[in-house]
Amino acid sequence: MSVLTEMFRNLFSRPVTILYPAEKVPVPPGFRGKVTIADEKCIGCSKCSVVCPARCITMTDSPREVEFKGKNLARKKKPRVKLYKCIRCGLCERHCPADAIHLTGEPASCGPSREEVTA
Amino acid sequence: MSKVVIPVGPQHPALKEPVNFRVIADGEKIVQLELDLSYNHRGIEKAAESRDFIRVLPLLERVCGICSHSHATAFAKGIEELMQVTIPPRAQYIRTIVAELERMHSHLLWLGVAAHEVGFNTLFMWTWRDREAVQDMLEEISGNRVHYNMNEIGGVRRDISAGEVASILKRLPVLEERIAEYVKMAAGQKTMLMRFCGVGKLSRAEILKYGAVGPTARASGVDYDTRKDDPYLVYDQIPWKVVTENDGDVYGRTKVRIGELSESLGMVRYCLENLPEGQIRTTAPKAAPSGEILSRYEAPRGELVHFIRTNGTDKAERLDIRTPTLANWTSVAAALVGRNLADIPVIVAAIDPCLSCTSRMTIVDQDKNEQRTLPVASLRPGNTGRKEGGLFS
Amino acid sequence: MNDILYLVLYVLVFPGFLFLLGYALFLEFIDRRITARMQHRVGPPWYQPLADFIKLLGKEVIDPAGIDRKIFDAAPLIALAAVMTAFIYVPVIGGSPLAFEGDLVLALYLLAVPTIMLFLLGWLSRNVYAAMGGVRAVTQLFIYEVPFFLALLTPALMAGSWSVSVIAEWQQQHLWFALLQPIGFIVALIGLQAKLERPPFDIPEAETEIVAGPWTELTGRRLAVMHLAEDVALVTGCGLVVALFLGGPLLPWDVGPAWLFGIAGFFIFVAKTLCILLILSAIKAATGRIRIDQLNDVGWKYIASAAILQVAVVFVMMSAGVIS
Numbered sequence: 097m098s099v100l101t102e103m104f105r106n107l108f109s110r111p112v113t114i115l116y117p118a119e120k121v122p123v124p125p126g127f128r129g130k131v132t133i134a135d136e137k138c139i140g141c142s143k144c145s146v147v148c149p150a151r152c153i154t155m156t157d158s159p160r161e162v163e164f165k166g167k168n169l170a171r172k173k174k175p176r177v178k179l180y181k182c183i184r185c186g187l188c189e190r191h192c193p194a195d196a197i198h199l200t201g202e203p204a205s206c207g208p209s210r211e212e213v214t215a
Numbered sequence: 216m217s218k219v220v221i222p223v224g225p226q227h228p229a230l231k232e233p234v235n236f237r238v239i240a241d242g243e244k245i246v247q248l249e250l251d252l253s254y255n256h257r258g259i260e261k262a263a264e265s266r267d268f269i270r271v272l273p274l275l276e277r278v279c280g281i282c283s284h285s286h287a288t289a290f291a292k293g294i295e296e297l298m299q300v301t302i303p304p305r306a307q308y309i310r311t312i313v314a315e316l317e318r319m320h321s322h323l324l325w326l327g328v329a330a331h332e333v334g335f336n337t338l339f340m341w342t343w344r345d346r347e348a349v350q351d352m353l354e355e356i357s358g359n360r361v362h363y364n365m366n367e368i369g370g371v372r373r374d375i376s377a378g379e380v381a382s383i384l385k386r387l388p389v390l391e392e393r394i395a396e397y398v399k400m401a402a403g404q405k406t407m408l409m410r411f412c413g414v415g416k417l418s419r420a421e422i423l424k425y426g427a428v429g430p431t432a433r434a435s436g437v438d439y440d441t442r443k444d445d446p447y448l449v450y451d452q453i454p455w456k457v458v459t460e461n462d463g464d465v466y467g468r469t470k471v472r473i474g475e476l477s478e479s480l481g482m483v484r485y486c487l488e489n490l491p492e493g494q495i496r497t498t499a500p501k502a503a504p505s506g507e508i509l510s511r512y513e514a515p516r517g518e519l520v521h522f523i524r525t526n527g528t529d530k531a532e533r534l535d536i537r538t539p540t541l542a543n544w545t546s547v548a549a550a551l552v553g554r555n556l557a558d559i560p561v562i563v564a565a566i567d568p569c570l571s572c573t574s575r576m577t578i579v580d581q582d583k584n585e586q587r588t589l590p591v592a593s594l595r596p597g598n599t600g601r602k603e604g605g606l607f608s
Numbered sequence: 609m610n611d612i613l614y615l616v617l618y619v620l621v622f623p624g625f626l627f628l629l630g631y632a633l634f635l636e637f638i639d640r641r642i643t644a645r646m647q648h649r650v651g652p653p654w655y656q657p658l659a660d661f662i663k664l665l666g667k668e669v670i671d672p673a674g675i676d677r678k679i680f681d682a683a684p685l686i687a688l689a690a691v692m693t694a695f696i697y698v699p700v701i702g703g704s705p706l707a708f709e710g711d712l713v714l715a716l717y718l719l720a721v722p723t724i725m726l727f728l729l730g731w732l733s734r735n736v737y738a739a740m741g742g743v744r745a746v747t748q749l750f751i752y753e754v755p756f757f758l759a760l761l762t763p764a765l766m767a768g769s770w771s772v773s774v775i776a777e778w779q780q781q782h783l784w785f786a787l788l789q790p791i792g793f794i795v796a797l798i799g800l801q802a803k804l805e806r807p808p809f810d811i812p813e814a815e816t817e818i819v820a821g822p823w824t825e826l827t828g829r830r831l832a833v834m835h836l837a838e839d840v841a842l843v844t845g846c847g848l849v850v851a852l853f854l855g856g857p858l859l860p861w862d863v864g865p866a867w868l869f870g871i872a873g874f875f876i877f878v879a880k881t882l883c884i885l886l887i888l889s890a891i892k893a894a895t896g897r898i899r900i901d902q903l904n905d906v907g908w909k910y911i912a913s914a915a916i917l918q919v920a921v922v923f924v925m926m927s928a929g930v931i932s
């Protein structure tokens with residue numbers, strides 16, 4: 097009987113389906129999405145690249161002065177993330193000493209060129 | 216109709232994952248059944264041996280999409296025990312909350328699948344709709360709907376903020392109401408009762424003989440739950456009880472799972488309300504001392520066992536995973552013979568099989584028409600100097 | 609001349625085949641929509657059944673190895689033709705002009721044709737799932753056909769005619785048979801659900817057991833036509849139940865000119881078929897699939913005896929002179 101009542105209750109109420117892409121589900125804060133790198137903070141320590149389980153972070157040459165804990169450092173490399181390989185585990189964020197790599201609320205992206213799917 | 220061989224799987228609408236039953240049926244009756252597992256060998260155990268303890272956890276979560284937290288916790292728990300690290304109480308509570316939420320979403324998913332197997336798609340849609348609420352909570356806590364990544368050796372990675380606690384506590388009553396509704400539906404839905412009652416019956420003795428675990432065993436009156444028999448996390452400190460039924464059939468398993476839904480909900484509520492203050496992790500050493508450990512964990516489907524052998528490095532030397540589905544398969548094969556063909560999906564679904572996690576390798580020689588397994592020694596050309604035997608040989 | 613033109617228009621355009629096909633797709637849409645809403649989903653847009661049909665027509669037709677192509681091509685068409693023919697005798701805007709004494713029996717036989725065709729397809733497609741489905745389809749046919757026939761024939765008994773249109777007219781003067789013979793009405797609805805192979809009677813095409821039963825090897829236009837036949841059977845079945853139990857498209861009193869009567873009748877027909885469909889969809893959404901041996905039990909024990917009971921009650925009522 098409870099099945100019937102619920103069926104007819106549903107019949108006259110708004111369906112719960114979310115019509116993506118017209119409607120979108122709100123993403124909670126702290127959602128693990130696309131990886132971004134704050135270039136001005138990264139000290140090029142390669143910790144993220146070592147810890148990444150998907151092996152999707154490579155270090156590329158990018159000499160730059162960065163401020164880290166009040167000192168100025170000259171970094172040599174910065175990470176490049178292959179987003180199409182990233183499993184969004186967040187380990188890079190967790191182990192970065194400079195708080196430079198972050199997972200944002202943006203969903204995984206796709207794109208026609210390699211540039212668009214790397215960060 | 217005379218006897219026909221009906222291949223069920225590896226591609227079949229009833230089984231969403233690859234497994235093959237060679238069913239020999241006489242009309243609609245099953246007279247013989249051959250089970251062929253393992254179309255999905257992924258080599259996770261081997262891969263786990265080459266990753267350090269930080270990187271292995273995301274890999275282990277991917278053993279199973281439904282009980283991802285179970286695998287990571289079972290492993291982390293084992294390693295922590297080897298390292299003799301005690302994780303802070305707050306971390307234990309958080310692990311328990313995620314574990315019980317995971318159990319809830321797994322059981323809701325199961326209820327839907329079981330209903331779908333008997334063609335009752337309405338319940339399927341409803342349970343999956345309500346499961347979404349649980350998934351939202353998990354997403355809020357962990358940042359992901361499937362692979363929570365909450366564990367690390369020495370604690371948990373994320374804290375649950377006061378705001379999250381409040382918002383989840385506020386949403387629990389709705390779920391509670393829904394669960395009460397499912398209790399009513401399970402008892403009153405005629406066609407479902409017709410398909411579930413008396414189907415796949417296994418007596419207590421049979422369960423013990425075939426070594427079934429989890430809700431399958433508990434539905435036959437076997438009072439066996441790792442959370443109670445070998446308590447880990449905070450299960451010995453929080454109020455809950457083991458749900459058992461004596462029906463022994465698919466209906467009994469349904470009742471056990473629905474019962475566990477409300478038990479889990481109670482545990483989540485208790486843990487959230489009594490969340491101790493403090494650290495969420497301690498610093499664990501990088502490497503584990505050499506040793507062997509058998510880590511047991513009550514996954515939603517039953518007892519999950521991780522056997523870990525370490526050798527003093529930051530990697531496991533050997534990891535062997537025994538998933539609950541593997542323990543339950545034999546009981547399925549036994550329950551199916553003599554039944555109706557239409558019961559296959561119901562009985563198989565009743566153990567909530569998770570097939571990729573269950574993959575085992577056998578060598579099939581088509582020319583000689585024989586099957587065999589490889590002894591461990593033949594897999595190790597270089598002598599490791601270790602005696603074979605024990606749990607894994 | 610005018611008469612012939614009217615007949616041709618009646619059969620081919622309205623309310624005959626053209627209307628029928630459109631209405632069949634419409635009813636499928638309504639059915640899917642209602643089910644979806646009951647399950648708290650959104651459901652398909654209105655053109656989905658038509659889009660599915662056109663898409664399937666354009667798809668490749670695959671012949672399983674070793675089948676008789678002619679039969680595979682013909683069977684869906686025969687099924688469709690049969691149910692469409694049956695619809696001609698269903699009163700839509702007043703009595704059918706082609707009605708004759710005994711068209712009820714003809715319509716019932718024609719409605720059984722799709723099941724027979726499914727059995728044939730299943731049996732001939734050299735596929736274990738299809739063969740099992742075919743066998744299940746006929747087994748099921750034997751179980752529900754008897755009570756279904758009995759339930760639909762009881763109105764005929766009471767009205768004293770074997771013509772659908774006459775039975776509908778009889779109710780204009782008396783009461784609806786749904787009120788006079790409630791048991792028969794329920795049995796007819798259950799039988800109709802079984803005939804259309806909808807849950808809980810979708811045993812022959814049980815997706816999780818035997819893939820799609822006899823439908824397994826149907827592809828492209830064969831599948832499209834078979835689906836259409838099923839939809840048409842839904843309209844015909846609903847129409848028959850409406851005519852036999854709910855007084856058909858007729859108003860209990862006469863209104864003005866014939867054309868107004870026709871239009872009113874048409875809307876009544878649509879409203880009543882939608883009501884029947886709502887019941888059928890509700891049954892579909894509220895049940896799971898039972899097993900064939902359980903259907904055997906339930907069918908003979910309860911449904912058949914209910915139908916027989918109804919016949920007995922009708923005889924008693926008639927001899928007692930309750931209904932003149």
Ligand code: SF4
Nearest residue numbers: 148182183185186188
């Ligand atoms: S989120 Fe994980 S997989 Fe992605 S880049 Fe960071 S560590 Fe690698």
Ligand code: SF4
Nearest residue numbers: 138139141142144192
């Ligand atoms: S861990 Fe942080 S600071 Fe180090 S390389 Fe990666 S992003 Fe840069």
